[in-house]
Amino acid sequence: MNQISLTIDGKRIQCEEGLTILEAARSQGIDIPTICYHESLTPPGLCRQCVVEVKGARVLLPSCITEVKDGMVVETSSPRVMRARRTILEMLSASADLSEAPDLKKQIDTLQAQTERFKPKVPNIQEPLIDNPFYIRDYGKCILCGKCVQVCSEEVQLSYALTVAGRGFDSRIATFYNRPLPETSCVFCGNCIEVCPTGALKPRKEFENEI
């Protein structure tokens, strides 16, 4: 692998070609917040929380899927970046219940995001789905990061029980034909619970223990 050099937050660093900006930054101890990124999954580049400012680029770039280039100059926490991240958190707060998303709550605190800034057109109030003995799906907490779908299909389990249904504003995580999980190809491995960042997916025993 070729070594290249770039500048992150004013610091000149050497790294391997082919890394993403996120990987390069983290290798230097510079943390960039993420939401839809997971170390062992292919980054879908969906949430844009990891954006950074790259000199010469018109728009902010998602660091989790943008590769480093020789001579690149990157700002990971410029005012423009911070504003973008704050807005993303404010919009997410309007669309889902983040009370059980510790990582997101921390980000909200750090960036002082105004969680009441946007009022949802249709408030996302949903009853948790309890259709099997093992785990519940509380989609009122879902931020559509898609990790569960990734894990259930190609990335880990290859059971293909979950999918993204609908388009645009109507997007949601569902089973095929919205069938209850026991009637799908789900094998209740719970590997989707493991990656869900918001507590939308949760073992039933934990759920019952809380109420």
Add this chain to the structure above:
Amino acid sequence: MKFDRTVSTTCPYCGVGCQIDLNIKEGRIISAKASEGKAPNFGRLCVKGRFGTDYTHHPTRLTKPLIRKDLDKEKREPCGMEGFREASWDEALDMAADRISRTFLQSGSSAFGTFCCAKATNEDNYLFQKFVRSVLKTNNIDHCARLCHAASVAGLQKALGSAAMSNSIAEMKDLDLFIVTGSNTTETHPVISTYLKEAVVKNNARLIVIDPRKIEMANFAILHIQHKPGTDVAVYQAMAHVIVRDKLYSRDFIDRRTEGFEQYSASLDACTPQWAEKITGVTADKIEQAARLYGEAEKAAFYWGMGISQSVHGTDNTLSIANLALMCGHLGKPGTGVNPLRGQNNVQGCSDSGGLPNIYPGYQNVADEESALKFEKAWGTDLNRKPGLTTLEMSDAIGEGIISDFIIMGENPLMSEPDLNKAREHLSKLKNMIVIDIFLNETGQYADVILPAAAFSEKNGTFTNSDRRVQLVRKALDPPGEAREDWQIISELAKRVGRRIGQDFSSEFNFSRADEIWDEMAELVPAFGGISHERIEREDGIHWPCPDKSHRGSPYLFSDSFPRGKGKFHELKLTNLSEQPDDDFPYILSTGRVLYHWHGGTMTRRSVLNDISPRPFVEIHPDDARKENLDSDSTVRVSSRRGSIELDIRISDRSPTGVLFIPIHFAEAAVNELTRDIRDASAKIPDYKICAVKIEKGR
């Protein structure tokens, strides 16, 4: 924090050996998750590990020692809790020791039979076999590996000299070509199956499934060979024939690393694909295709389960696979190998720790003078040189009145042995039966004294998984009531029996922690020399062989040589000793597992897992169901010459026509009422996968 604490340990179910974190709150396991980033499961779990550990809190856990109320009746009858009374540890242990020593002094050591346990830790099993060998002076010790991979062990011992899996789980993603045979991997080894599926989907590996049933793995295969049950050897011999005929073998590997090839290849002349087609029902061109794929592959590996092993021809089945691997040189490099997927969490470790009738820990032969002297010196007593009896031989010996006393740790022969009528009849003849267990199961109902044990989450020790990785089991909770860890129970029993037979074993069974037991074993087993609890704690898990502290462990075997030196080809004769269907019993019955349950069901039937799979069923092909006039609402009766059970029907083309499939987990319709106690000559494993049955409408 939602939980009081989280304890990392090893899953109690299958041989994958997943690392799990138990979330504890108020003295209970609330939930479990995969330990982050740790081998062998790297964040993955299956339903049993993730949701199925709740059995440890089931209200029917044994919490006090129990003594049968009607001791020493002429004929032993099974009884539930009402047939027992609670006792103190002292009373129960004294009673057990009295009865054992009485037999020892009156009838000698050959009157004892013992089962150790593939679910208990290495430390528990080491100490159990030490008790049996040094105090009771017998080698009559065995465990359920006899009923599961005994034939894989026997075959691979003959061919290579070692029976463990040759590859590590971590290599699975990088396969090129692999054959899955007699293993319903997605249900029996779910996490391993995700790696195997990944190899196909992500890395373009090619998969051949050789299995009579249309299992889920077949959806990922380029070729599915559905041979008639029991004709495995014919399939593999014909593949070998093609490989020899077309010279697809590796001359270099054969010359350097094997012996007996010329003779073996000459024996294949008649085994043409056309010959096999008649026997197996698989078209000759499919066999040709499979042979070419395997023979031409750069690297290729075999994975198998009970379909190969649990057969009256199990050893031959294994040898026919080993022959193929040897001739193509698919051994000794990453991504090649022969891999029996081990069933229970610690079935590998239980054998390693000496839980077999012919070996001391570390596969050192009991009949070998040098080994015997070594263990005599270490344990400070004289030892019996005569290899003991295997599981079913012990059962026979009860029937013949030779064995009168049985000591069982954790096993449940009255679910797991074939022909249960006969098994029950034998057990009821015992004079004395001591059981150590966490529940009162079908076997415990025959016991005189039951000693309550700790579950996996209540003890420290190690399990060794399917790829020989020794991993830590950590205590998360105290055992319920007065239950104790198995090794503590054994130590107490050993000392008390010793005193009664006039020998002092107190220093030999004086341990205060599980790691001290491991250290004693590691001193006696060269392959464990470099492994200690403290080192596993630091490095997470270590693959044996690991002879010394600087050795890094051995993820794959056989890179330079085989344990027996050269790999040996074995000529095979095709026989068919299985019970064949006839007019009275026209179907072949095959047995196996479902995803949500575990073996005899002692654990999973007492778990939330039972909610999703509560009822026994028989799987039947739609054509057969039509023929028998059965619809999906029928309750049916399935009978063999030995017994009869009633259960639900599941109509599905997963099983081929003429073959019925029944899972092994359901005591209320125990399929082993029907199976037949005929055994493989060298492995002594019964023919679970084939017997003749009929099916009719039930009540």
